[in-house]
Amino acid sequence: xxxxxxxxxxxxxxxxxxxxxxxxxxxxxxxxxxxxxxxxxxxxxxxxxxxxxxxxxxxxxxxxxxxxxxxxxxxxxxxxxxxxxxxxxxxxxxxxxxxxxxxxxxxxxxxxxxxxxxxxxxxxxxxxxxxxxxxxxxxxxxxxxxxxxxxxxxxxxxxxxxxxxxxxxxxxxxxxxxxxxxxxxxxxxxxxxxxxxxxxxxxxxxxxxxxxxxxxxxxxxxxxxxxxxxxxxxxxxxxxxxxxxxxxxxxxxxxxxxxxxxxxxxxxxxxxxxxxxxxxxxxxxxxxxxxxxxxxxxxxxxxxxxxxxxxxxxxxxxxxxxxxxxxxxxxxxxxxxxxxxxxxxxxxxxxxxxxxxxxxxxxxxxxxxxxxxxxxxxxxxxxxxxxxxxxxxxxxxxxxxxxxxxxxxxxxxxxxxxxxxxxxxxxxxxxxxxxxxxxxxxxxxxxxxxxxxxxxxxxxxxxxxxxxxxxxxxxxxxxxxxxxxxxxxxxxxxxxxxxxxx
Amino acid sequence: xxxxxxxxxxxxxxxxxxxxxxxxxxxxxxxxxxxxxxxxxxxxxxxxxxxxxxxxxxxxxxxxxxxxxxxxxxxxxxxxxxxxxxxxxxxxxxxxxxxxxxxxxxxxxxxxxxxxxxxxxxxxxxxxxxxxxxxxxxxxxxxxxxxxxxxxxxx
Numbered sequence: 001x002x003x004x005x006x007x008x009x010x011x012x013x014x015x016x017x018x019x020x021x022x023x024x025x026x027x028x029x030x031x032x033x034x035x036x037x038x039x040x041x042x043x044x045x046x047x048x049x050x051x052x053x054x055x056x057x058x059x060x061x062x063x064x065x066x067x068x069x070x071x072x073x074x075x076x077x078x079x080x081x082x083x084x085x086x087x088x089x090x091x092x093x094x095x096x097x098x099x100x101x102x103x104x105x106x107x108x109x110x111x112x113x114x115x116x117x118x119x120x121x122x123x124x125x126x127x128x129x130x131x132x133x134x135x136x137x138x139x140x141x142x143x144x145x146x147x148x149x150x151x152x153x154x155x156x157x158x159x160x161x162x163x164x165x166x167x168x169x170x171x172x173x174x175x176x177x178x179x180x181x182x183x184x185x186x187x188x189x190x191x192x193x194x195x196x197x198x199x200x201x202x203x204x205x206x207x208x209x210x211x212x213x214x215x216x217x218x219x220x221x222x223x224x225x226x227x228x229x230x231x232x233x234x235x236x237x238x239x240x241x242x243x244x245x246x247x248x249x250x251x252x253x254x255x256x257x258x259x260x261x262x263x264x265x266x267x268x269x270x271x272x273x274x275x276x277x278x279x280x281x282x283x284x285x286x287x288x289x290x291x292x293x294x295x296x297x298x299x300x301x302x303x304x305x306x307x308x309x310x311x312x313x314x315x316x317x318x319x320x321x322x323x324x325x326x327x328x329x330x331x332x333x334x335x336x337x338x339x340x341x342x343x344x345x346x347x348x349x350x351x352x353x354x355x356x357x358x359x360x361x362x363x364x365x366x367x368x369x370x371x372x373x374x375x376x377x378x379x380x381x382x383x384x385x386x387x388x389x390x391x392x393x394x395x396x397x398x399x400x401x402x403x404x405x406x407x408x409x410x411x412x413x414x415x416x417x418x419x420x421x422x423x424x425x426x427x428x429x430x431x432x433x434x435x436x437x438x439x440x441x442x443x444x445x446x447x448x449x450x451x452x453x454x455x456x457x458x459x460x461x462x463x464x465x466x467x468x469x470x471x472x473x474x475x476x477x478x479x480x481x482x483x484x485x486x487x488x489x490x491x492x493x494x495x496x497x498x499x500x501x502x
Numbered sequence: 503x504x505x506x507x508x509x510x511x512x513x514x515x516x517x518x519x520x521x522x523x524x525x526x527x528x529x530x531x532x533x534x535x536x537x538x539x540x541x542x543x544x545x546x547x548x549x550x551x552x553x554x555x556x557x558x559x560x561x562x563x564x565x566x567x568x569x570x571x572x573x574x575x576x577x578x579x580x581x582x583x584x585x586x587x588x589x590x591x592x593x594x595x596x597x598x599x600x601x602x603x604x605x606x607x608x609x610x611x612x613x614x615x616x617x618x619x620x621x622x623x624x625x626x627x628x629x630x631x632x633x634x635x636x637x638x639x640x641x642x643x644x645x646x647x648x649x650x651x652x653x654x655x656x657x
Contacts, residue, residue: 141507142564142567144563144564144567147564147567170508172508173508195505295601296509296566296600296601297507297508297509297566298508298509298512298513299508299509313601319600322567322600323567323600326596362599364599364600364601365599365601367597367599
């Protein structure tokens with residue numbers, strides 16, 4: 001891993017190219033918005049709706065009168081256009097519907113890519129983003145990308161606000177050795193900021209458009225297309241584009257972290273900027289002497305771990321950010337869970353998309369719902385780094401002793417405060433819940449519901465189509481068709497009137 | 503490949519060094535601590551008593567945030583264990599918590615042998631028999647245990 005950085009010509013924090021995309025993404029978004037306004041226009045002449053729909057089916061022109069085939073086709077497309085909310089009708093009037101969809105898709109994917117990139121940047125550990133000797137980004141104990149999808153801005157702020165333990169560098173085998181101060185310091189100072197990344201993870205093996213490219217080439221999303229295999233289907237291409245982007249982002253993340261490691265090691269040698277952010281020996285020792293083991297990852301951290309709000313068990317921040325709600329899912333009567341929402345069929349669930357839920361995260365220790373923690377930060381006078389007066393290099397132990405003597409009653413209480421011995425409600429001010437670091441869970445659930453509803457509506461259309469085609473009761477069909485036609489006319493007239501009156 | 507998480511190293515070492523009574527864990531390949539084999543004694547008082555059942559256990563990349571994957575290699579007649587040895591147990595699925603350990607999971611499985619849960623079955627025919635004619639169920643389970651899980655006495 002150590003040499004990856006040398007292959008790339010980009011140095012320091014070259015973040016600007018990525019942000020230049022944002023303006024173009026905004027303009028494409030505007031474009032797609034105006035298109036969606038167009039599509040909501042319903043054509044005033046209902047008769048023309050009928051003829052347009054008729055015109056779509058190639059074999060219906062042969063018989064003007066009540067050819068059954070023609071009727072069935074007509075009625076089914078009418079049903080279809082009614083159910084899909086007129087989008088199909090609208091598409092008939094658009095000059096170039098394919099392009100419109102494309103630009104909408106592109107702008108949202110550009111935005112998504114940008115958001116993802118910014119998220120990954122905030123997952124890079126920087127030595128000078130230090131709070132009481134710990135950092136704002138995870139060391140990588142659990143490096144499962146899908147579970148590092150917490151809101152990085154919220155977590156960083158919570159750490160600076162001392163409401164969540166900073167991401168401390170964990171120690172592996174503290175209990176196996178009887179470290180002297182000198183040895184402990186040596187171990188601590190030789191640690192990297194982040195666990196080394198696997199250089200060629202399996203999932204990105206053989207992904208084109210990554211190897212041999214410079215950092216600026218890797219950060220240019222516009223050249224992704226040149227690496228996509230053009231013989232693939234539309235969907236496969238989309239998947240490949242995504243894969244190339246992810247593989248590149250992974251590589252860039254590794255390089256960003258390498259660069260930070262490099263800055264860190266220079267600062268430790270007394271070079272570069274922000275040397276004052278390197279902790280003093282006394283700070284290191286006061287933190288890691290008598291460390292505490294997190295019961296989930298079995299690693300050693302400074303003693304004031306986060307405490308579960310319900311059962312007062314310790315948990316490190318690294319593990320805490322991994323715990324989240326279940327993805328939107330269905331639950332049957334036996335309590336069994338189906339998370340494969342994408343492949344579920346409407347007839348499998350009694351009340352369709354409304355049954356979709358996302359169960360809250362439970363405490364890993366006592367299974368209490370709405371998992372949350374509290375954190376007891378060091379007293380104000382000995383806080384260092386971001387959001388504190390002292391710089392990490394200035395920390396001295398006697399500072400702590402002096403403070404205890406001098407301070408007001410309240411501060412003394414803080415220093416000597418014992419861990420909380422009672423549980424707190426999830427709504428308590430000092431509690432940080434799993435939901436609060438992933439506040440978008442509700443939006444995600446709604447989005448999945450909407451997607452599902454659309455799919456079910458499409459499925460229903462197909463069902464009705466099939467029923468109409470295969471049914472023998474022609475009269476019923478005719479009647480149904482007449483009714484629907486009347487409805488369509490009525491709706492269009494109403495719409496037209498509404499427009500005129502406006 | 504990143505280094506093996508500290509937790510896996512520590513847990514597997516402890517399991518081998520300090521095994522759960524009635525449950526023996528082996529690491530067939532020292533280079534792959536994620537794959538374990540287990541020999542579990544059937545709980546006393548159950549139709550599986552006297553039998554030794556082998557299982558395989560795999561700790562996925564996401565462990566301990568995701569549960570270990572476990573299945574029986576020895577056939578069992580049990581409403582919550584299917585022909586492929588897959589186990590229907592809540593803590594191996596939705597009720598997994600990263601605070602559980604291999605040790606606790608193995609104990610839960612051993613307990614499941616003694617107290618089947620026919621109301622949440624994997625095999626409905628076995629569950630029916632277990633509920634409606636428990637004596638018959640125990641008899642068949644004992645037969646299977648004898649046939650598959652009790653080692654032939656060495657001569």
